[in-house]
Amino acid sequence: xxxxxxxxxxxxxxxxxxxxxxxxxxxxxxxxxxxxxxxxxxxxxxxxxxxxxxxxxxxxxxxxxxxxxxxxxxxxxxxxxxxxxxxxxxxxxxxxxxxxxxxxxxxxxxxxxxxxxxxxxxxxxxxxxxxxxxxxxxxxxxxxxxx
Amino acid sequence: xxxxxxxxxxxxxxxxxxxxxxxxxxxxxxxxxxxxxxxxxxxxxxxxxxxxxxxxxxxxxxxxxxxxxxxxxxxxxxxxxxxxxxxxxxxxxxxxxxxxxxxxxxxxxxxxxxxxxxxxxxxxxxxxxxxxxxxxxxxxxxxxxxxxxxxxxxxxxxxxxxxxxxxxxxxxxxxxxxxxxxxxxxxxxxxxxxxxxxxxxxxxxxxxxxxxxxxxxxxxxxxxxxxxxxxxxxxxxxxxxxxxxxxxxxxxxxxxxxxxxxxxxxxxxxxxxxxxxxxxxxxxxxxxxxxxxxxxxxxxxxxxxxxxxxxxxxxxxxxxxxxxxxxxxxxxxxxxxxxxxxxxxxxxxxxxxxxxxxxxxxxxxxxxxxxxxxxxxxxxxxxxxxxxxxxxxxxxxxxxxxxxxxxxxxxxxxxxxxxxxxxxxxxxxxxxxxxxxxxxxxxxxxxxxxxxxxxxxxxxxxxxxxxxxxxxxxxxxxxxxxxxxxxxxxxxxxxxxxxxxxxxxxxxxxxxxxxxxxxxxxxxxxxxxxxxxxxxxxxxxxxxxxxxxxxxxxxxxxxxxxxxxxxxxxxxxxxxxxxxxxxxxxxxxxxxxxxxxxxxxxxxxxxxxxxxxxxxxxxxxxxxxxxxxxxxxxxxxxxxxxxxxxxxxxxxxxxxxxxxxxxxxxxxxxxxxxxxxxxxxxxxxxxxxxxxxxxxxxxxxxxxxxxxxxxxxxxxxxxxxxxxxxxxxxxxxxxxxxxxxxxxxxxxxxxxxxxxxxxxxxxxxxxxxxxxxxxxxxxxxxxxxx
Numbered sequence: 009x010x011x012x013x014x015x016x017x018x019x020x021x022x023x024x025x026x027x028x029x030x031x032x033x034x035x036x037x038x039x040x041x042x043x044x045x046x047x048x049x050x051x052x053x054x055x056x057x058x059x060x061x062x063x064x065x066x067x068x069x070x071x072x073x074x075x076x077x078x079x080x081x082x083x084x085x086x087x088x089x090x091x092x093x094x095x096x097x098x099x100x101x102x103x104x105x106x107x108x109x110x111x112x113x114x115x116x117x118x119x120x121x122x123x124x125x126x127x128x129x130x131x132x133x134x135x136x137x138x139x140x141x142x143x144x145x146x147x148x149x150x151x152x153x154x155x
Numbered sequence: 156x157x158x159x160x161x162x163x164x165x166x167x168x169x170x171x172x173x174x175x176x177x178x179x180x181x182x183x184x185x186x187x188x189x190x191x192x193x194x195x196x197x198x199x200x201x202x203x204x205x206x207x208x209x210x211x212x213x214x215x216x217x218x219x220x221x222x223x224x225x226x227x228x229x230x231x232x233x234x235x236x237x238x239x240x241x242x243x244x245x246x247x248x249x250x251x252x253x254x255x256x257x258x259x260x261x262x263x264x265x266x267x268x269x270x271x272x273x274x275x276x277x278x279x280x281x282x283x284x285x286x287x288x289x290x291x292x293x294x295x296x297x298x299x300x301x302x303x304x305x306x307x308x309x310x311x312x313x314x315x316x317x318x319x320x321x322x323x324x325x326x327x328x329x330x331x332x333x334x335x336x337x338x339x340x341x342x343x344x345x346x347x348x349x350x351x352x353x354x355x356x357x358x359x360x361x362x363x364x365x366x367x368x369x370x371x372x373x374x375x376x377x378x379x380x381x382x383x384x385x386x387x388x389x390x391x392x393x394x395x396x397x398x399x400x401x402x403x404x405x406x407x408x409x410x411x412x413x414x415x416x417x418x419x420x421x422x423x424x425x426x427x428x429x430x431x432x433x434x435x436x437x438x439x440x441x442x443x444x445x446x447x448x449x450x451x452x453x454x455x456x457x458x459x460x461x462x463x464x465x466x467x468x469x470x471x472x473x474x475x476x477x478x479x480x481x482x483x484x485x486x487x488x489x490x491x492x493x494x495x496x497x498x499x500x501x502x503x504x505x506x507x508x509x510x511x512x513x514x515x516x517x518x519x520x521x522x523x524x525x526x527x528x529x530x531x532x533x534x535x536x537x538x539x540x541x542x543x544x545x546x547x548x549x550x551x552x553x554x555x556x557x558x559x560x561x562x563x564x565x566x567x568x569x570x571x572x573x574x575x576x577x578x579x580x581x582x583x584x585x586x587x588x589x590x591x592x593x594x595x596x597x598x599x600x601x602x603x604x605x606x607x608x609x610x611x612x613x614x615x616x617x618x619x620x621x622x623x624x625x626x627x628x629x630x631x632x633x634x635x636x637x638x639x640x641x642x643x644x645x646x647x648x649x650x651x652x653x654x655x656x657x658x659x660x661x662x663x664x665x666x667x668x669x670x671x672x673x674x675x676x677x678x679x680x681x682x683x684x685x686x687x688x689x690x691x692x693x694x695x696x697x698x699x700x701x702x703x704x705x706x707x708x709x710x711x712x713x714x715x716x717x718x719x720x721x722x723x724x725x726x727x728x729x730x731x732x733x734x735x736x737x738x739x740x741x742x743x744x745x746x747x748x749x750x751x752x753x754x755x756x757x758x759x760x761x762x763x764x765x766x767x768x769x770x771x772x773x774x775x776x777x778x779x780x781x782x783x784x785x786x787x788x789x790x791x792x793x794x795x796x797x798x799x800x801x802x803x804x805x806x807x808x809x810x811x812x813x814x815x816x817x818x819x820x821x822x823x824x825x826x827x828x829x830x831x832x833x834x835x836x837x838x839x840x841x842x843x844x845x846x847x848x849x850x851x852x853x854x855x856x857x858x859x860x861x862x863x864x865x866x867x868x869x870x871x872x873x874x875x876x877x878x879x880x881x882x883x884x885x886x887x888x889x890x891x892x893x894x895x896x897x898x899x900x901x902x903x904x905x906x907x908x909x910x911x912x913x914x915x916x917x918x919x920x921x922x923x924x925x926x927x928x929x930x931x932x933x934x935x936x937x938x939x940x941x
Contacts, residue, residue, distance in 0.1 A: 038679055040570065040680050040681070040682070042666070042682060043618060043619055043666075043668070044616075044618065044666045044668060045662060045663055045666050046665070052663075053680065054679060059672040059674065060680075061660035091658075091659075091660040091661070
């Protein structure tokens with residue numbers, strides 16, 4: 009009921025991530041590209057002694073490519089199946105409390121959003137799309153397992 | 156003997172462990188028959204084994220307990236509290252002795268009179284007071300307590316997870332140290348700070364070593380159950396097998412030990428079930444009745460090698476091939492091109508079993524694919540060698556640890572990567588003397604000191620921009636374990652480092668190129684290459700076709716390999732033609748003057764050899780000063796084929812439309828969306844070689860019996876001097892022109908070969924020659940040459 013949500017913006021849209029799944033929010037430092045990896049893998053970065061696989065969320069949704077050249081990209085760090093990922097987003101805004109359960113989204117969404125949407129939650133700032141982190145990370149992995 | 160003792164100890168420990176609960180329960184219910192039986196069985200087993208070994212104290216104890224318990228079982232005696240306590244005391248003492256034996260120490264002298272007396276029937280009231288005697292220490296009366304202290308080992312159980320956390324903490328510490336070190340270098344020098352920092356560094360290094368050690372375990376832990384396993388299996392199967400274990404002191408990452416437990420067990424099951432024959436069959440084959448199974452571990456560099464060798468029936472490679480054909484694992488064309496080793500590798504193909512009957516224990520082949528995939532999962536390899544009738548040797552090669560790996564860092568276009576050092580054979584500069592770089596149909600080839608190998612340029616493979624010339628790069632020669640060598644061209648070589656490797660995210664591993672990620676000393680991530688993966692993605696085909704089928708992705712590639720590789724080229728007259736790549740030995744560039752019409756046909760001189768040349772009608776047609784020639788080989792003889800230029804290397808995946816008449820061109824097929832004429836190499840050889848006299852370059856072959864020292868030392872030099880090439884009996888496909896045999900030997904039917912029978916005495920039948928009849932021998936040999 010009172011799920012905490014991390015509000016981020018991806019490709020200009022404000023969406024929610026389950027805050028319990030997010031370990032920390034970091035600013036991405038250096039980015040080491042991974043040749044021949046799926047396109048939504050922006051590269052590798054390090055957080056303390058851990059290697060983070062950086063996911064370009066915009067790219068994963070098929071909404072264009074993020075610009076990593078200026079070196080200030082915010083990212084949410086999550087752990088999925090023992091691997092640490094940094095979800096690169098436009099901006100991390102706030103943590104707020106959900107005021108409703110998960111509801112299905114009835115309106116038609118873009119194809120990319122459709123794939124990663126878990127549903128809609130009501131918040132004090134209006135309804136927000138709750139994003140499925142696993143789907144976001146694996147986004148294109150199934151489709152182009154081998155680059 | 157040691158093995159038997161280890162076996163005994165393992166069995167006793169196992170029973171003691173199981174008895175732990177039984178004894179307590181028996182104490183509560185002394186009249187429970189089932190519990191009593193279990194305990195009786197234990198002391199009985201111990202007693203039985205003691206008679207075999209020389210453990211008098213153990214024997215006396217177990218004998219006394221057995222007697223007492225037998226009385227209870229037969230109803231002559233009731234199990235009262237005193238008896239229970241006494242039996243418990245005996246069992247505890249037996250347990251102590253077992254541990255002493257396990258440590259390889261002598262059981263100290265002394266007596267167990269008090270314990271044995273406590274077992275005596277209640278009628279002997281005198282002993283009743285000392286009935287609960289078991290607490291006294293194990294030493295004989297009056298012994299020093301030193302060994303007693305050793306019995307409480309200073310060890311605790313820890314979860315691997317906790318160790319991993321400590322490990323990762325130490326890694327963090329190393330990184331922090333490196334950061335500090337960099338800062339210190341930038342700051343003005345301060346001797347005291349530098350001294351303190353040095354101390355810190357050495358402590359951290361020591362901790363890192365220690366924590367690595369904690370993850371290591373002696374492989375003995377894995378081996379300790381094997382004698383038992385083998386004994387049980389051989390009893391079930393009515394066989395006699397002796398197991399010999401070696402190298403138990405080799406240390407291995409404890410997780411790794413768990414990972415190889417199942418594969419090793421499986422291989423041993425197979426060896427006992429299908430490798431080693433039944434005693435009667437063994438005797439019939441002149442083998443010792445008892446089969447030998449040897450398990451040996453040894454460390455080699457950063458790898459652990461475990462050999463499992465049996466002296467059983469061996470693997471029938473031909474049967475494997477038949478099976479594989481039936482099951483569609485391979486096709487007939489693949490069969491013909493398979494080497495002996497490749498055939499044996501089929502044992503790892505899924506769903507293949509040569510076991511005529513599936514026994515309860517195993518069916519060889521069933522599950523061997525799982526064995527291989529489990530071993531490959533941890534970065535290991537399984538090799539198999541086998542001789543029919545003599546036995547099989549399986550070798551597991553696994554990395555020492557999953558976490559720390561020595562690696563070489565290289566860079567491409569400024570980005571750093573790491574290559575596992577175990578795969579690296581050699582590093583050479585591309586512009587070195589002994590190195591030659593060539594391109595065949597767009598594919599890179601490197602020749603290093605005469606050895607030719609495929610060459611992959613890393614920047615091309617990774618699509619990274621690098622404008623470095625091929626000659627300026629450095630070649631890293633890699634041999635992925637168990638596969639063929641290849642050269643990887645990198646921009647720059649950096650450093651040898653010990654890296655803490657972690658698995659990368661699935662999306663990264665999915666590329667097939669990487670084995671994991673790691674952090675460099677400056678804290679930035681580095682990708683670690685998988686040497687075998689680089690080669691597969693780079694399009695290198697290994698001779699070892701079966702080994703390439705490591706995972707699903709590879710198997711898909713392997714399926715495409717049914718299509719032959721063709722080299723498409725423009726002939727001298729401009730037609731688009733193609734030739735099987737495998738038949739092209741090399742490409743030579745020759746002066747037009749080297750092509751002559753001589754002795755009835757066009758020939759080309761290459762170096763000191765003159766080859767018949769096809770692809771060109773008349774040498775006078777040549778306009779340029781240079782000419783390119785394919786050297787085609789059938790493995791034995793060579794011919795040349797002149798051409799203009801190579802177009803591409805393509806797979807023949809369309810149907811071939813046969814030519815109307817036999818000739819130089821076998822047919823036409825679509826290759827790369829355009830038709831190309833396929834060269835009929837067989838016809839060329841038949842035409843150029845079959846009729847011609849090139850024969851003189853090939854020496855006649857002579858087969859000698861391998862085992863006869865007189866023939867090997869005395870006769871062989873003579874035969875060689877007469878111009879023969881010596882082949883051994885095992886050289887299956889080489890057909891001898893002359894077979895030399897001694898008189899008492901079985902007649903080996905050899906198709907077209909002449910026979911020369913040597914007799915040891917001067918007098919004998921006329922179809923043989925006396926071994927010192929030099930003139931006669933020379934004449935016989937000469938006739939063979941003529």
